[in-house]
Structure formats: C-alpha cells, structure tokens
Amino acid sequence: MSSDILKNDIRPDDELSLQIGERDGIRDKLKRMCRQNPLAAVSAIVILIFILMAIFAPIIAPYGETEPDLLNRLQDPSLTHLLGTDELGRDLFSRMLYGSRLSITIGILPSLISLIIGVIAGLVAGYFGGWIDYVIMRIADVMLSVPSLLLAMVVMYTLGTSTINLFVALTMTGWSSVARVVRSHTLSIKESEYVEAARSIGVSKWKIMFRHIFPNCIPSLIVLFTLNVPSAILSESSLSFLGIGIKVPFASWGLIVNQGRQFLFTQPWLCLAPCVAIMIIVLAFNFLGDGLRDVLDPYMQR
C-alpha cells in the first residue's frame, strides 16, 4: 500500500515501454529472470512444491486432519509423528499439510478476486473519467484509508468467523490498490495514438478497454498479484493469531500457530513449524515478486 503513490506517477516517457510490453514478450522476460535472478526461479519452484503438497495432502498425510487422539497428546517429534502431536493428539505434520490447502487458498483466491474487481473498477474509472471515476476512486480511498488489519477485524466481527467471511475481508482490503494501478495505466494509455486510432475506426469502448488497454496492465498486475498473495497469507495468520480467523476444527497455518503458541516454551515446534512454513512461502512469493518486477515492470526496469 505504501508504495502505491510512487507507482501511480507513471511519467510520460514510460508510455513507450508500456506499449512494447506485449503478451508474447512475457515468456522471454521470464526466461531472462530465471537466468539473471536464480533466487526468483528457486522461489517459483518452492511455491510450486507447496501447491502440489496442498493438492495431494490427503495422499501424503499420514494421519487425518481433525480427529483427536487423546492417548497421544503433545508427543515429541519422532518417526511416527514427524513434527510431534498437538494438545489433542493430532499429528502436526498432517495438520500442516491440510492447513496448507486453506492457507494457500486464502493467499491466492482473495488476491485473484481482488484482481478481477480491481481491474474492472480501474479500467472503468480510468476510461470513463468524470463522476464515475470520482465515485469509484473515493470508494477505493475509503477502503485504503482504513488500516487493512482493522478493516478485516471489523468484517470478521460483523460477519462472524468463517472461511468465506475471511475471503470477503481480505478481498475488501485488496481490490482498491489494484484499481489504483490499473486506473493510472489506463489514464496514460487512453490518450495514446493507437487507442485514438482504434476509437476512430469505431471499436467499442469495452473492446478498447479489454483488448487494447488491459494487456498493457498485465505485467504490473502479475507483480502486484505475486506481492498480494503473501500479504493475504500474513493477514490470515494475524487474524487467526488474534482469534478472529478460521475456526476449529479445520486447520490453517495461522490457526495452528495460534493454538501452538501457548506451548512455545515447552513444545516450541507446535508453534514454530507453521511459523516457518508461513515464512518460507511468504519469502518465496516476495522474491518471485521482486524478480518479476525487475523484468516485467517498466518503471522499475529502467
């Protein structure tokens, strides 16, 4: 959020590079990123592994997700329980595998919905301008002004604690920054010659927006998306830490941390293992985002 202002002021001479950033160029740029920035490439692989583990959790996990096993509570890590068991005797490793499904979904899905809403809002606001622009951007301002964690807390307070409501909370806080970026791209591109040309031969407004303006935003959106995912994952874990995120018996990493932190001084792995998982995936997304920005975002590239 804090760097939006900087991203917004695309200088006039950026337009040229924006127009060059066409879709088939992205693949080449990704290849270049892998060569120049192996850390970003490794991060992409790490993310892929996490996603695969989440998808195949029921096959990989040695135990179930929610069933308590009261005879084996708070076991130390061993061969039977790789990361030990929690206070209800549930295998931590299995729970973390299942938890990754929720945590990664919570990272990706709200970011994706935010992206869709943000793109539409940004395109419409930027292209039509006038009062439409004013209304949309003021709504975005409202959402950006309320500190995101507090806004999410209010949403969870209002709607109650459930996974769906968590999506709602994270989407509400996420779309407005996307809208801002898309709007500023739209503003600078809509006056360009080739858009003028398209308009003069009678191409419809919506076609111009989605066929001609939107593709120019894609590189920035990829970067923005990659950086939104980790912040959504962190928000979820913060909410769960405060006891207003996902509810038992399902697992998300944030919730496992919340339950395990009481044991920080006796069975530290209960809290630290999911913490480390959160850290790794957040770091991976951040590195990947940085790498992508270096090759994709024309402003940062210069």
Add this chain to the structure above:
Amino acid sequence: MKKMTAILLGLGLIIASLSACGGSAEETTAGVDTSAQETAAADTAAAAAEDGVLRVAHIKDFQTLDVHKTTNDFMVPINAFDRLFEVVKNDDGSTGLKNSLVEDYTVSEDGLTYDFTLREGLKFSDGSPLTSSDVEYTIVRALTLPETVQTDIYSSIVGAAELMDGTADTLSGFTITDDTHFTIELSAPYAGFLGQLATPGASIMSKAANEAAGDSFGQEASATIGSGPYMVESWTRNADLVLVQNPNYWGEAPDVKKVIISVVPDPSTMSMMFQKGEIDMLDADYIDSAVFDSTYRLPEYEDSIVSADRLATTYFALNENVEPLNDVRVRKAIQMAIDRQTILDTVYSGDGTLVDGIFSHGLIGFSEDNQGWLEYDPEGAKALLEEAGYGDGFTLEISSDNSSTASLLLVMQIIQQELAEIGITVNIEPYDEASWLDLRLSGEMPSYISTWTADYNDPDNFIYTFFGTSENVVSRSLNYPDQEIIDRVAAARAITDETERLAEYAALENKIIKEDAAWVPLFSRSHLFVLGDRVESFVPHWAGYSDFIFSSFKLAE
C-alpha cells in the same frame, strides 16, 4: 545540500507532530539508547519486589469498580468494600455465613422482618462514618440506578418493585431506627436473603462520598470510597490497579500492605512473567489446561500448586422442546452414554469432582443422597434409545460459543464421540458469542454446555436460576415442562424452617435431574493456582472465583 536539509526538516516535523499528542516527545527524539539507559536503573527498582507488596496479574482490565454496574468484575469490590455478611469456608469444605459490618441480627418468626445492628465506629476509607443511612442509600441505588445489574439482590424487599417502576420515591420496607440500627421487611419469606447480602453486589457504599463523586464513582480511584481492608490508590486503564491498606479499616490489618494488579491480556506472557518472578501467583484458569500440565505439573512446582473447590456445576443442557429430546428415555440415554470421569481426566487432568445433580459440593443444601446414582452405561443407553424408538439414532446439535476455551471444545468433541457410539450423530455448531446468547435466550438452543458458579451460598441461587419460573426455563433453553415442579422451586424460597427447606431442595433436585433428566450433570472443576516463592499461603474465594481476597494472603518471611 538544500534538499538534504529539507528532508531532515521534514522528518523532524513528522516526529514532532506525532509526539505532540503523546507525552514523551523529548525522550524519543533524544534517541532510543540514551533514554533507555537513563530509565534502566529506575526500572529495575520498580520491578523488584518490595516488602509487603503482592503482585498479581489479571487477564482483562476491570469494567468498572462500581459493583452495581457489573456482574463479574468483583476483584476490587470484594477488597475495597465490605458487606453486611461474608461467606466463610469451614475446614470440612462446607460453607456458612459470618457477620461482617453487622454486629448482630434477628429474624422474626414469620421470616419477614429482619432487625440489624451495625458494628460501632465503622468508617469508610475517607474517615467518614458508616451508618444505617449508607446501607439504605446502597440498596436504593442498586434498585434505581439506570445501569444497575444488581436489582435481584434486593427485589424481595417490600416496596422494591414500586421503587423500580417509579411509583414510589422511597423504599418502604427499609426503616432506620438510628445510626446503627435498621429494619428490613420482605414481601415474602426468602431464606436466601442473607446469602444474597453477602454477595459482592451487596457491597456497602458511602452516601456522602458517592453523591459528591457522581459519575466518577467506580471510574476514578480517588472517588471510589469503600470500607474494606484496602482502598484503591491508582488505576491506570489497561495497565495496572494499585490497592493499599485502608488506615480506617475496622478489622485486623492484613499482612499484605499493597497490591499491584497488572493487566496482562496474553496468557503466555502471564505465564512467563510468573516464571520470571514478576508476579507472585498464577491463576491456572487463564491458561489452557494442556499448557498448564506441560508447564507446571512438574516436580518443581508440586508444592506450589493450590487446588480450590469451585462452587460451580458444569452441565449439558437438553432442550425439551426439541424432538426427540422431549422423550425422557432419550434424555436418560444421553445421561448414561457420557463417561464423565474420562472427560474430567483427559481434559482437566482429573482436577474436579463429578456432580450428579444441580448443586455442587460445598454449597449449603448439597445433598450426598443425590450423588452416585449416575453411572456410565452405554449398553443401557442403547437399550433405552431402542425402547424409545430411536434405535437407529438421530442427529443432535450442540451449540457452541465461539469464545469457548479449547478445553470446553474438547469436552464437546469427546461427548460427540461418545454419543456416536449409541448412534446419536452430534453436530457441534459454532456461533459467535452474541448470537449464541441470543439463541439461548430465545429458548430454541437444542443443547449446550455451560457452567453455573454460585453468586451466593444457597441452593436457591442454582435451582431458581434454571427452574424457578416459567420464564427462566425458557431463557435457559431448557423448556422444562412441569409447571408444578417450577412452582415448588419458587415456593421453596419461602420455607422458613431450614431443615424442611433443604429437604425440599434435595427432593426437587432428585426429581428434576434423576427422574426427569432435565440436564446431564457433568462435574465441578477445581480451581488451580500456582504460588510464587513470596507467597506463603492464601485462602481462595469460597466459590472458587478468580477474584482474590487479599487480606487472606500470608507473605513468606
């Protein structure tokens, strides 16, 4: 270089504008490290334990120090205020009443008129005398204050209803003879009345001081005047509250001269503070029982753990308006299908006792005869279900409050497993706290687990709350249908002969729980505390509250 200067100027501006609202401008701009060293010395002095000072932690800040406005924040009222009577716990675990501000009293033959004599020379902490008119002021205030939540204590007094609905200006049932003598008249005999007068809610307030303080009573330390062994020295919201000895206290001066109650919202932090000796005792209620086991149930703490009985009953309420819970055989089957000892052992490490009725151990009127009849018998339960026509089982919702502790959730999960064995599919349905309370009040909650803790030491406090009026059975989502029994519960209040009254309560308990299976009685949990090195002993609250009576503490030499 101009730009650099501008940058620095801008930075300074931000800091200055921000710290202008706080009080710590100079310290912060001066730099972290230097100011840190300066205050370090002062800080260690403050953290070190002074003689006669007790340091405890409380999980939340107090709502208010005005006991008429709260139903649960009693820590300050019980220490800075006195009541006419106090509850004492005898060595055998039973409890009784003792006089406190009252020197002597008599009750008329018909149980309607109470004559009280106050002790001579009673004073509030500001030095002003405590007289009969302060008692009257307190009662009238509790009944008429717009925000009051303590009306039920005095509602049995003649004229209380008229005073509350505004048709009278004075309490007709209260007569002042002189400064130390007054009479209270009840509209019907009520055996629990004296017990009610010993609840924290019945703390006696100073008329003069309260009227002078206005709204700041209970909000500001200096305006909160009582007559207890301690007085409130300071209250920093969300940080700490300090109690010091009251020089005008009528009784024996306590061993602890000063109490610092810190607000520590995080249980892990609280536990660490205890281990570092920053607080002198730890209330295990704030900590998850599994954490407590792994951290404190170790040889090194063996001698420091104090276990206190709790006058509380944890129950599994069954709504008789919900099919098939309206069939007594189904309710009995549920009673028999739950292995309560196993639950107590696995979830709470066995710290507590099973309860087979409504009343908990130690309560006046607790009946040994009503105990021991409820056995874990899944086979018998299955047979009963079969007989009731539910051999194939059914689905039951246990409504769960989202703010419940992990331990309580575990209790529900075990019950879920055990009921599954006799074919009942249990869904644990989570609600947020307010919705949960709303649903229960509406009388439509199918089943839930909760705990009732004694307010005053009388069986009436338990049985009347749940089964005393046709409104109460609905608002607790029990929907117990037997109006005759409900009337008997209400009528038992008026029985003046104590033996007869307690016998009636025992009979009612037997009927409601054993014969009618209105709820599944579970257990009453012990309340554990861990004492630090500086505390030699203390007397836990008689009902096992988390509120400490600081005058009962003995500090180690």
Add this chain to the structure above:
Amino acid sequence: MKYFLKRVIGTIPVLLGVVLLIFIMLRIIPGSPVLVMLGEHYDQETIERLTELMGLDQPLLVQFFDYVKGALMGDLGVSYRYQRPVADMIMDALPYTVKLAVMAALFAWVMGLVSGIIAAVNNNNFIDRLFMGVSLLGVSMPIFMTSLVLQYIFSFKLGILPMTEDGSMVSMILPAIALGWNSAGSVARMTRSSLIEVMQADYIDTAKAKGLLRGAVIMKHALRNSLLPVVTMMALQLSSMLSGAVITESVFAIPGIGRLATEAISNRDMPVLQGTVLFTTVIVIAGNLLADMLYSVLDPRIRKGE
C-alpha cells in the same frame, strides 16, 4: 497552497464514507451487546432496561445521525463494557501507541536506510545478500512470531529486557524492534533499488571521473537524489505503524489503541471498536496527506503534474 487545500478538502468525502461503512457494518451484526455484557446473569427486566438505556431500540438512521453529530463534537459514544466515553479511552491509550510507533519507526528507518545503503554499495555480492536477507526476514516473519521470539530470548532466557510494558522506555525496546523490523525490510529494499538506479546515472560517473572518493560520491550525490521516494515511504509507514501495532500491543501488554480494538472485539464493545477504527483512519489519512505534501515540497514536479 491551492494544491494542499484541494487535497485536504478531498479527504472529507472519504472520511464520511469511512464513518458510513464502519457504522453500517457494525450495526448489522446479529445478537445483542446487552447479553454479552450480562453473561450468565440475565433476566428479562434488566435486558429491556439496558437496551433502552444504550439507545439500541432506536431506528438505525436515528442512531447514525446521532453518532455523526456526536463524532463532530469529539463524542464517540460510551463503551458498553467500561461505561466511559470512548474518546477518553482513546486519549488514555494514544500516548502508548505514539511512543511505540515513533520508536519502531526510528528503528525501521535506521536499520532500513543503513542496510539499504550497505547493500546497494555492495551490489549483488555476499554482504548485499546478507543485509537484504536480514531485512527481508522481518517482512516475511509474521509479526507475532517476531514478538514472541524476541520476548522469549531477551526477556525470558537472557532476562535483560522487561517482558511487558511497565511505563519505562526500556520496556518499549522489544515491541519497537518487533514492529519496526517489519517495516525495515521495505525501507531497505527501496533505498537499495533507488540508490542503485541513481548510482548508474551519468552524473555519478562524472563525479567518479573527477576523482572523488567512493564514500563521498555515495554520500553527496547518490544518497540525496535517491532518498526522495524513501522519505515518502517512511512518512507513510509511520501512520501505518500507528494503526498496525495491534499484535505487538497484544503480546507485550501495551495499553495502546490496537489493544483497545482487539479487546473491543472480544468484548463485543461496538462503540469502542467503531471509535478506534475511525480514529486510526483519521491518522492514516492525515499521514498520507503529510507524505503527499512532503513529497511535493521536495519534488515540485508533482505539483505541476497535477
């Protein structure tokens, strides 16, 4: 000056929007706050009396206008739980949060700038990676983990710093680091990238060609041209820290604004939650405004651009 005025007036609809949003969201919740207040001890008479007393039986629209009217005069309502004015509670809590935010910001800026500069100077070698790694760790570590680990090491194990806030400056060190580390990463990242960008510019080469010392080049030319975006970012961070201290305050028992908000949620104390969210929002808006102005003072191109 006209630009500033326009910006200030522009925030008014946003503020109104925030009040409306928060108000509507907090009023559509199911369940009565009166019941939460009473807990296990409730009876019909008390419930009805308190509902009326709190004005909860009024139509929503009346409640909203009453609230806006009050808020304009600095009256944010009365806490359900503590029965005292929310504005008073916020004023009590504010000094703690300000103290924490300022110390955390100082830590973040110093650490962020220093590691950003060191990393940029050592572009792409081991030292660069090390300093950026440490800074990024703070961004990626959940803030509660940073708090708990710091507390465990420095208070519990080593015993050199207090475990919780006790009024002294020393007790604010750990919370400030926990909160500041989180932002240090972004400052470092931005300092590094804009420094590297500037150092590749022609005039730096010219300066180097003139034979100036490497250190002097960095200090005199590169830094002052690259710090512009960084300063703006730091100003923005200060306001987000003021509001983002929620978790740190909870772990270290600091009685600040964030604590008020979390506690309001667990008590279902709507007026307090509403008040704290509104208040922090105003601070964030003010902070953004300040950052904007700072930026336009430092870089006049912005004003022309508008």
